[in-house]
Amino acid sequence: MSPERRRRAAVIVLDACGVGELPDSAEYGDAGADTLTHVAQDAGGLTLPNLGELGLGNITTILGVPAAGAPVVHGRLHPLGPGKDSTTGHWELMGTITPAPLPTYPDGFPDAVVERLRAATGREFCCNKPYSGTEVIDDFGEHHLKTGELILYTSADSVLQVAAHDDVLAEPELHALCATLRGVMTGPDAVGRVIARPFTGRPGSFERTTGRKDYSLDPPSRTYLDELADDGVPVHAVGKVHDLFAGQSIDAAHPGKTNAQSIASTTALLKDLDGGLIFANLVETDQLYGHRHDVDGFARALKEIDDAVGLWRGLLGPDDLLILTADHGVDPRSSHTDHTREHVPLLAITAGSDGHRHDGPMSDVGATVLDWLTGREAPELPGAPFLASGFTAAG
Structure with a gap:
């Protein structure tokens, strides 16, 4: 990467904020799952002006969040591998696809x-x-x-x-x-x-x-974080991201046990970091509210996230990329209180890009980050950039 051009990217995972069932959701007991749509309906509507302006309401129908007239890059992403948990979800975002379902124990451990x-x-x-x-x-x-x-x-x-x-x-x-x-x-x-x-x-x-x-297990294959490490791009993990990747190719871990901690850590990095990737998890929509089917708590957490997004937008420079996404769902209308297998949202913010629709695999996130920060791709990994980095032309 040219020393004259220090780019930044931030990937923020809104834990469990799924946006609709996948073709195989019924095989997981999750037919009809649609976390954000159902949270909004059961809460009587959501007030999310920043996410709404970016295009959250253009991705799917969310009561209280109308479609934006000029959305950023937006769409729905899907996993390529099996599973519906935080580990495989975060791995998928960074180009690692688990080859087989990880073991589960519905009757307890033998x-x-x-x-x-x-x-x-x-x-x-x-x-x-x-x-x-x-x-x-x-x-x-x-x-x-x-x-x-x-x-x-x-x-x-x-x-x-x-x-x-x-x-x-x-x-x-x-x-x-x-x-x-x-x-x-x-x-x-x-x-x-x-x-x-x-x-x-x-x-x-x-x-x-x-x-x-x-x-966590070590990722089963090479990730886009490994690619960034090879190019000397620093990776800063916020919250449980460090643990989910077993620390692999992560340079620094920052506090994020609560949403307040994760938001504060991410804000500080956006103010002070001069280059690299911020990879953050906002856990409370999953850990505190999703698994308890606490719709009101879920809605409050989303409003706090929306306020943070408004702050973060003001901290972005012309060479910054901010991606908002998720790892799976946890639909409050599900008959169980576990994760639900769903599409995840995509909102991508950067100066000068058109607000096109992009639907694709979750690994497109990692591919886009690599291209944005280094100007290159990794053809051996799944995923493809959904933005033109403009790196060569600008550099």
Whole structure:
């Protein structure tokens, strides 16, 4: 990259903000899923002036968000591989397609797996079922405090989760234990993520802390982040992005346990960073509200994101690219409380580009970022740029 031309790109993932079912959604139990449309309808309409001006209402029908007269690049993106979780969703955005579905455990983990967990950690476990993360501490927290057994649970996604009260296992010890479990869950049991879930409080008022930590598999193939690293382009991860890529080809991790933290980190980077990629996750539409089918909370989080987008637009320079997208859905009308397999939105903002419609694979995001920041493509990776970088002409 020419030293005279320091470009920036920011990819912001609005976690779980899906925009409509995929052709195979019914195979996942998600026929008719349409997260943002249903959140808007059930909330009585959304007020999102910044996202609306960019063209969110041009992507699909969202009550309260009319189509814009002059949208930016906008459309719907789809995964190329199986799954509907955060790990594979973020991987897809950066050009890594998982070759087969990651293992799930709808009946809990088999005895042989649990025995491996015991042998690796010297701890006993309780629960061992698919469970809501808030309900599991309500139902098993008191037992956990009395016995010291750690709360082991999963979901419809490829995850192994361990919840522990700070009085039983301090947060650093829980993190260390889950790192050990990551090393145990290999081969056919290589779940996408091992997640530490610390909590505090007393029976009847348990609360999860912000000390969650995800231990992901390494991406199964080369990513656009690797391509950027080869060209010396710095990558700054905000929130759980660092964990989802197991830190691979990421230069710095910035706080993002909450949306407020992620927004503050992203804002600071847009003010101060002189070149490179900002790759951020805004988690609360998934973690706090989506899985609980809390439509009002989801709508409030979207309004806070909309306000942040308005701020970020004012921080963009002529050589900056801002992409807003998602990783999957979590439809509040679903019969379950897990992720839903859906298209994800695309809004791409940069100076001088026309506001055309673009529908394509999620990996087009990574391809566009690489081209924007380096002026080249990576033909061996899936995806193609949806913007002309103008890099050669301008550089």
